[in-house]
Amino acid sequence: MSESPATSSRPRVLSGMRPTGKLHLGNYMGALANWVKLQDSGQFECYFFIADWHALTTDYADTSNFLSNTREVILDYLAAGLDPAKSVLFTQSHVPAHAELHLLLSMITSVGWLERVPSYKEQQENLVGKDLSTYGFLGYPLLQAADILMYQPKYVPVGQDQAAHVELTREVARRFNNLYQLNGRDVLPEPDVLLTPSPKLPGTDGRKMSKSYGNTIMLTDPEPEVRQKLKTMVTDPARIRRKDPGDPDKCPVGDLHKVFSTPETLAKVYEGCRSAGIGCIECKGWAADALVQVLDPIQERRAKYTPNEVEDILKDGANRARNRAEQTMTEVRTAMQLIPAAK
Numbered sequence: 546m547s548e549s550p551a552t553s554s555r556p557r558v559l560s561g562m563r564p565t566g567k568l569h570l571g572n573y574m575g576a577l578a579n580w581v582k583l584q585d586s587g588q589f590e591c592y593f594f595i596a597d598w599h600a601l602t603t604d605y606a607d608t609s610n611f612l613s614n615t616r617e618v619i620l621d622y623l624a625a626g627l628d629p630a631k632s633v634l635f636t637q638s639h640v641p642a643h644a645e646l647h648l649l650l651s652m653i654t655s656v657g658w659l660e661r662v663p664s665y666k667e668q669q670e671n672l673v674g675k676d677l678s679t680y681g682f683l684g685y686p687l688l689q690a691a692d693i694l695m696y697q698p699k700y701v702p703v704g705q706d707q708a709a710h711v712e713l714t715r716e717v718a719r720r721f722n723n724l725y726q727l728n729g730r731d732v733l734p735e736p737d738v739l740l741t742p743s744p745k746l747p748g749t750d751g752r753k754m755s756k757s758y759g760n761t762i763m764l765t766d767p768e769p770e771v772r773q774k775l776k777t778m779v780t781d782p783a784r785i786r787r788k789d790p791g792d793p794d795k796c797p798v799g800d801l802h803k804v805f806s807t808p809e810t811l812a813k814v815y816e817g818c819r820s821a822g823i824g825c826i827e828c829k830g831w832a833a834d835a836l837v838q839v840l841d842p843i844q845e846r847r848a849k850y851t852p853n854e855v856e857d858i859l860k861d862g863a864n865r866a867r868n869r870a871e872q873t874m875t876e877v878r879t880a881m882q883l884i885p886a887a888k
């Protein structure tokens with residue numbers, strides 16, 4: 546059995562994702578694979594959660610996929626190798642204390658801080674057709690701060706796109722600690738961002754792999770679909786005919802090889818592409834081989850979990866997360882003098 550999180554003395558790590566539905570290879574390389582590494586290093590007490598309330602900040606008008614999206618994402622977490630015996634895996638909305646901490650932190654957070662978070666204006670402009678002039682959307686980085694500070698983590702492993710949110714989290718923690726102390730000490734230590742090194746992972750159209758571009762390879766794509774997607778993938782535009790030499794450094798398929806292929810295959814790709822010794826079809830076949838090797842064990846694990854097992858995992862994770870959250874909340878309420886100090 547795993548060590549009880551409440552008694553473990555390892556530094557804590559916390560991260561999460563909003564449930565956007567089934568995850569793709571970009572999500573895997575940009576987050577999940579790194580989380581699994583942190584988990585398996587055994588150095589940290591790990592908390593990984595699904596930020597389901599965060600989905601409401603942009604998709605409040607249509608919640609019909611709310612439950613199924615969460616379910617797909619937890620399955621992808623498990624498929625990627627997150628292990629409930631090693632990490633606390635839970636859903637945000639199962640731990641209502643996140644809402645309480647968000648509320649308390651909202652009292653000390655200036656509106657200007659939230660308006661200045663770069664994603665605020667960007668997303669309002671990008672997500673056309675959604676009215677994002679809501680209180681919840683403005684406040685979502687603060688909800689994220691509550692998600693984080695709740696577990697008093699040392700590190701928050703996220704991609705560069707989330708770094709500003711961790712910075713806000715640190716600012717809010719600082720203000721909290723300046724205003725409120727518990728027996729002369731800080732209650733909410735400032736966490737450090739642990740930037741996930743994210744290799745360039747192009748989608749089938751050569752742009753960054755992203756759900757919104759429709760260019761993804763899903764973790765659940767069966768082998769024939771992976772091969773089919775690779776076939777339609779764009780290549781070095783200079784390589785028009787079979788006899789034209791190409792350059793893997795200018796080719797999205799080359800980028801995939803760099804991430805997933807063995808050094809031997811990669812050497813064959815460079816040599817064969819530059820000398821026009823291989824065709825793109827052959828080269829794409831090798832890339833597909835490498836992807837299938839990564840996806841196979843993920844899909845095998847995914848298929849093993851029954852709905853009941855997943856439910857039990859989330860129930861157990863919620864219990865453990867709630868226990869840990871309650872410790873922090875007792876400290877927070879006490880420091881704020883909302884409840885009397887324990888005798």
Ligand code: TRP
Binds near residue numbers: 562563688701
């Ligand atoms: N905002 C993150 C995203 O869009 C998800 C998230 C919510 C998160 N709370 C968090 C990530 C806390 C790390 C820590 O993916």
Ligand code: SF4
Binds near residue numbers: 797824826
């Ligand atoms: Fe890209 Fe491979 Fe074709 Fe070269 S041979 S252009 S690396 S797909």
